[in-house]
Amino acid sequence: ETGVTQSPTHLIKTRGQQVTLRCSSQSGHNTVSWYQQALGQGPQFIFQYYREEENGRGNFPPRFSGLQFPNYSSELNVNALELDDSALYLCAGSSGRAQDTQYFGPGTRLTVL
Amino acid sequence: GQSLEQPSEVTAVEGAIVQINCTYQTSGFYGLSWYQQHDGGAPTFLSYNALDGLEETGRFSSFLSRSDSYGYLLLQELQMKDSASYFCAVLNMDTGRRALTFGSGTRLQVQP
Numbered sequence: 001e002t003g004v005t006q007s008p009t010h011l012i013k014t015r016g017q018q019v020t021l022r023c024s025s026q027s028g029h030n031t032v033s034w035y036q037q038a039l040g041q042g043p044q045f046i047f048q049y050y051r052e053e054e055n056g057r058g059n060f061p062p063r064f065s066g067l068q069f070p071n072y073s074s075e076l077n078v079n080a081l082e083l084d085d086s087a088l089y090l091c092a093g094s095s096g097r098a099q100d101t102q103y104f105g106p107g108t109r110l111t112v113l
Numbered sequence: 114g115q116s117l118e119q120p121s122e123v124t125a126v127e128g129a130i131v132q133i134n135c136t137y138q139t140s141g142f143y144g145l146s147w148y149q150q151h152d153g154g155a156p157t158f159l160s161y162n163a164l165d166g167l168e169e170t171g172r173f174s175s176f177l178s179r180s181d182s183y184g185y186l187l188l189q190e191l192q193m194k195d196s197a198s199y200f201c202a203v204l205n206m207d208t209g210r211r212a213l214t215f216g217s218g219t220r221l222q223v224q225p
Contacts, residue, residue: 002155002157033212040217041217041218042200042202042215042217042218043156043200043213043215045212045213045214090155090156100144100161100204101158101161102158102213103158104148104155104156105155107155
């Protein structure tokens with residue numbers, strides 16, 4: 001048990017739609033990171049939030065956006081969905097900015113048709 | 114850019130020892146982590162090395178050589194439940210980017 005939960009577990013959307021994925025981390029995880037994992041690949045860093053501010057971003061377009069809330073929950077929003085957005089989306093909580101240990105949630109499997 | 118290389122697949126028998134190597138090229142290197150992921154599951158933290166040398170945690174050990182940009186994960190006394198994908202991940206601390214960069218993973222199959 002990592003203390004990180006995500007919802008929904010699975011989601012099916014069509015191209016062009018918008019989606020919001022949610023993550024809830026445990027107390028003390030003041031940093032949350034979001035990753036995209038395509039089938040057979042390693043997770044790819046989307047962005048990170050520390051104390052409710054974006055603290056780093058990977059090579060993802062602006063249609064990927066996020067929020068972090070004071071209660072250790074977080075959202076990932078993706079606009080104008082594309083077929084290639086189909087993947088497992090993982091959030092990970094950690095303490096502080098050092099990031100040496102990240103605790104992953106079970107992920108949301110997004111399918112874009 | 115940043116890149117990590119690790120073997121795509123490794124097969125071993127129960128009770129054996131297996132070593133999964135990882136080489137990396139990155140700027141702002143801070144440390145090397147290893148994660149385990151079972152099919153359909155989330156990545157689970159195994160180990161982290163910031164300094165050169167060997168870190169041991171039970172049946173698992175991890176090694177880092179910063180000068181060689183190289184590390185490995187050593188799994189001893191393999192069990193069937195160790196069948197999973199193993200990812201090395203570099204922790205970068207570049208300005209404006211503090212995150213893990215993952216390799217493509219090594220699929221370990223443990224056979225009876």
